[in-house]
Amino acid sequence: MASQSQDLSSEGTVPKVGRLARRIHGWSWQAFPIGMGTGAVYVTMSGIEDHSPALTSVETVFFFINIALFLLNTTTLLIQAILYPRQAWRLLQDPVKGIFVPLVVLSFATIIIGTINYGVPSGHVSPGFIYALFWVYVTFAILVCFPMLMIWFNKPHDLATFTPAWAFLIFPMMLVGVVGFNVLRVVPAEDPRALGVLLVAYVFQGLGFFVTFFYICIYIIRIMMTGFLDGHQANGAFVACGPPGFTALALINLGKRAQQILPKYKLVSPAAGEIWYASSVMAGLLLFGLAVFFFIFGALPYWFKLHKHLHEILGCWALTFPNVGWIATIRVLGDTFGIEGFFVWHTIMAVLMCIVWLVLFSFTAVAFWKGKIFMAKDEDVIKDMIPEKTRESESETSTIVDSTEKPPHNVHGYNYV
Structure with missing residues (x-):
């Protein structure tokens, strides 16, 4: 293959490669937002107040589509790592595509939530298995996030090109709180394991939110310097909705579980559960307002700043999953305060989420x-098919050939021929 490549390159032509090989080599971690956007649909729809069996069936279809996309992406990237290891390593180190690596963990989180929603009620999955999945997720998040943070922060980055999508590097740890309160839906408060899930969920939710909040501060500084994000980066403006939205959702739901769990074990104080829940609702409201602000702040200039190029369609999936947090919080606030308007608002946003998914999926399929x-x-x-040693020897050979074609010259009294 190396000799064939050299011969054809000397003739000025490039040998053809199979379409499947080009697909595998060209696959990237940017494929995971498609699955996460699909997961965003059933996570949002599951909160609709008037929930019919037909709606549950539609959600289940999206759940299995998400699983299929997750398996497709992980399998393709694994094959890429085996056949083209240089390309796989190049993607991990890429300053743009590398930030999408942690999204494999986020995709796994949507699958866990879907399993809780549709697997546990049907009896196909036990609460004990869900508890084990929680710790698998926590371990997975740590093992992916910290190495990627070390790789990414090992190089300098330009503030003028900053985008909130850089916060993806810490998103999986921030979502531990969201996964945690979903796990506590099926692990009863009387179970001793519930306390461990509650505390770990709070710790990681705080860790993830405050680090991502630093990213949001940098985002504000960036747009002060350069104005609104434009081009493909305009999609990244919606990522800023994620940290406050998901943290609001997690805090209110974890506070509600703490209201039941803490009194069971007589921890902190007799009123600890009520205090945690009340303070979580207040903090959730504050963060909910911030998330809605960032959504509007990103949506108003979006159409005028976005470049309508089909090859940039993958970035548009940021319209879906970062907004799930604050949209799901709308339903939780409706339950908390008993205001019907929240339920109507949530239903409208769920319908819009489905429409956006349909449009994006269609354009992605065309692209x-x-x-x-x-x-x-x-x-x-x-x-990347040519072995490294062969490439080095070819480079040395071409250098020798080039040097022999040049006329002899004298440098410091020596003739270089």
């Missing part, structure tokens, strides 16, 4: 079919 996304060039595939 995939036309080769605008997940399609490498022939020369890039061939370059």
